[in-house]
Amino acid sequence: MWKLENKGAVRKSSKRSSKTNKITKTVDSVLGPGKLAPNFSLNSTPDQKVSLNDFRGQPVILAFYPADWSPVCTDQLSLYAMVMPEFKKFNAELLAISVDNIWSHLAFVKDRKLNFPVLADFEPKGGVSRKYGAYKEKIGESARALFVIDNKGIIRWSHLSPDGINPGADGILSALENLNKAQATEKS
Amino acid sequence: MSGTTTVARKRTKGKTLLEPTSKEPAGKYEAPRLAVPVTPERDHIEGALKAALTLVEYGDYQCPYCGAAYPEVKKVQKELGSELRFVFRNFPLTNIHEHAMNAAETAEAASAQGKFWPMHDFLYEHQATLGDPSVALAYAKKLGLDGQKFEREIAQHLYQKRIKDDFMGGVRSGVNGTPTFYVNGVRHDGDAIAKALIESLNQTKK
Numbered sequence: 001m002w003k004l005e006n007k008g009a010v011r012k013s014s015k016r017s018s019k020t021n022k023i024t025k026t027v028d029s030v031l032g033p034g035k036l037a038p039n040f041s042l043n044s045t046p047d048q049k050v051s052l053n054d055f056r057g058q059p060v061i062l063a064f065y066p067a068d069w070s071p072v073c074t075d076q077l078s079l080y081a082m083v084m085p086e087f088k089k090f091n092a093e094l095l096a097i098s099v100d101n102i103w104s105h106l107a108f109v110k111d112r113k114l115n116f117p118v119l120a121d122f123e124p125k126g127g128v129s130r131k132y133g134a135y136k137e138k139i140g141e142s143a144r145a146l147f148v149i150d151n152k153g154i155i156r157w158s159h160l161s162p163d164g165i166n167p168g169a170d171g172i173l174s175a176l177e178n179l180n181k182a183q184a185t186e187k188s
Numbered sequence: 189m190s191g192t193t194t195v196a197r198k199r200t201k202g203k204t205l206l207e208p209t210s211k212e213p214a215g216k217y218e219a220p221r222l223a224v225p226v227t228p229e230r231d232h233i234e235g236a237l238k239a240a241l242t243l244v245e246y247g248d249y250q251c252p253y254c255g256a257a258y259p260e261v262k263k264v265q266k267e268l269g270s271e272l273r274f275v276f277r278n279f280p281l282t283n284i285h286e287h288a289m290n291a292a293e294t295a296e297a298a299s300a301q302g303k304f305w306p307m308h309d310f311l312y313e314h315q316a317t318l319g320d321p322s323v324a325l326a327y328a329k330k331l332g333l334d335g336q337k338f339e340r341e342i343a344q345h346l347y348q349k350r351i352k353d354d355f356m357g358g359v360r361s362g363v364n365g366t367p368t369f370y371v372n373g374v375r376h377d378g379d380a381i382a383k384a385l386i387e388s389l390n391q392t393k394k
Contacts, residue, residue: 075365081283083359113283162217165377168364170220 005105029133030145037062037149038131043102043120050095050117053153059092060149061172064134064142068100068108076144078112083169087143090176097121097128098142133140134160148175183185219375220362226275232304233275235265241389243272244370246279246358249291249311250318251366253380258312268389271337276308278354279366289351294324294345298347301333 031037037060041051050059065076077096080087083162087094094116100108103121121128121142129135134145144161157175161167222244228237236284242262247254265274278296280288291311298307317323321342328338341347358368362375369376369385372392378384 059243078281078284079364082281082355086356086359091221164243165217166364168220168362169359173360 013098014042024038024159030143030158031132031147031155032158033156036129037147037153037155039153040128040131042097042121042128044117044119045106046102047143050119051054052095052149056095056153057151058088059151059174059176061087061092061094062132062145062147062149063094063096064129064132064145065096066136066139066141066144067098067099068104075112077114079166079169080116081114083173086169086173087176090180091141092148092176098139099126099129146172148172150178150183209310216364221375222370222373223360224357225373226273232276232299232308233273234268234305237273239271239273241268241272241392242275242370242372243385243389244275244277244373246277246354246361246363246366246368248278248280248285248288248360248366249295250285250288250315251281252315253365254367255312255315257367257369257380258309260380260382260385264385264389265324267382267386272389277357277358278351279363279368280351280355283365289348290321290342290349291318291324293342293345293347296350297338298328298331298333300341300347303328303331303333306331343364 018046037052039052041049052062060087063076063080070076080094080096084094096114096118097114098105098118099121101122104117105120108114112168119128125140126135129142132145132147134143135141136143143167144167146161146167147155147159148157152155156179157171159167159171205355213359226233226242226244235277243261245254245257245261247257261274278292280292282289295304295307295311298304307324307328308337311318311324314323321339325335325339329335362368367380369380371388376385376388
C-alpha cells in the first residue's frame with residue numbers, strides 16, 4: 001500500500017534532509033515537454049525486445065516505477081491495466097519500465113494480469129531511466145515518473161510523483177486529451 | 189494533473205506545445221481533486237445532506253484495505269456527527285478481485301429498494317462470503333426487500349453502467365487504488381485511519 005510507503009518516505013526525509021535534497025535534484029532533471037524522447041530497446045520477454053521507435057505514429061505512455069510486487073489494491077500498474085481501454089481510445093500504447101529483471105516482470109505481469117509490455121531496464125542497470133532523468137541513484141530504482149510522447153516521438157507531458165505517491169491515471173488522460181486537441185489545431 | 193507544474197499552451201512555429209510555465213518548487217505538491225461533484229440525486233450519502241464536511245470514498249467491496257478502512261470511517265462518522273456527510277462511490281478492481289463487480293451490483297440493487305447503506309455495511313462486514321450470493325440474498329430478504337427483483341436486477345447487470353461511471357469518475361479524479369478518500373474534494377494522501385481522516389477533515393475548517 002503506497003500509504004505505508006509514503007509514511008516511510010516522510011520519516012526518511014525528516015531524518016535525513018541532506019539526502020532529500022539529492023532526490024529533489026532528480027525531480028528537476030526529469031525530461032520535460034518539447035524534448036525528443038530518447039529511443040531505447042529493452043527486453044519485454046527473455047527473447048523479445050521492444051523499442052520506443054516501434055511505436056512512431058501513435059502516442060506512447062512511459063510509466064517508470066520503482067519495483068515489481070508493490071501490494072495489490074493500490075498498485076499503479078494494476079490500475080493502468082483497468083484503464084487500458086481508455087488509453088486505447090487515444091490509440092496510445094503503454095510501456096512500463098523498472099530495473100527488475102525479466103523473470104520478475106514475467107511473474108508480475110501474469111499475477112497482476114497486466115495487458116501491456118513491462119520492460120526490464122536491467123543491463124546496464126537503470127540506463128534508460130537515467131536518460132529520462134527518472135533514476136534514483138542512491139536507491140538504485142527508477143523514480144515514479146510518467147511521460148506522454150506524441151506520434152513524432154516528442155515528449156508532450158511529464159510528471160514525477162513525490163516519494164511513495166501513486167499518481168493514478170488522471171494526468172495521463174488529460175495529457176492525451178491535450179495532445180488530441182493540439183493535433184487537431186495543427187491540422188486545421 | 190496531480191502535483192505537476194502549471195501547464196500552459198505556447199505556440200511555437202505553428203505547433204502547440206505543452207510547456208511548464210514554472211518549475212515546481214521542491215516539496216510543493218498538490219493532491220488531485222474530485223472531478224465529479226457530490227450530488228444528492230445520484231450519490232449514496234450518509235449523514236446530513238448539507239453538512240459542512242464531506243468525506244468521499246472510492247471503494248471496492250472485496251479489497252482487504254477497504255475492509256480495514258470500513259470501521260475507521262465509522263469512527264470518523266461517530267466523532268464528527270452531524271458535521272459530516274459520507275459518500276461512497278464504486279471502484280471495483282475487477283482484474284484482481286473477481287467478486288468486486290457482483291458485490292457492487294448487490295449494493296446497488298439494495299439501493300434501488302432504499303437499503304443501500306445496510307447492504308454496504310453488511311458486505312464489508314462479511315467480505316469473506318462475497319463469492320456466495322445466497323448470503324447477501326438472505327440478508328436482503330431479512331431487510332424486507334423484494335428478493336426476486338433484487339436477484340433479477342443483479343443477474344441482468346442493471347447497475348453495471350452506473351458502477352462503471354463511478355469508476356471512470358474516480359480515474360479522472362486521481363483515484364490510485366482502493367480505498368481512495370477525498371476530504372472536501374481533495375484527495376487524502378495520508379493513511380486510511382480515523383485519526384488521519386479526522387485531522388484532515390478538521391483542517392479544512394480552518
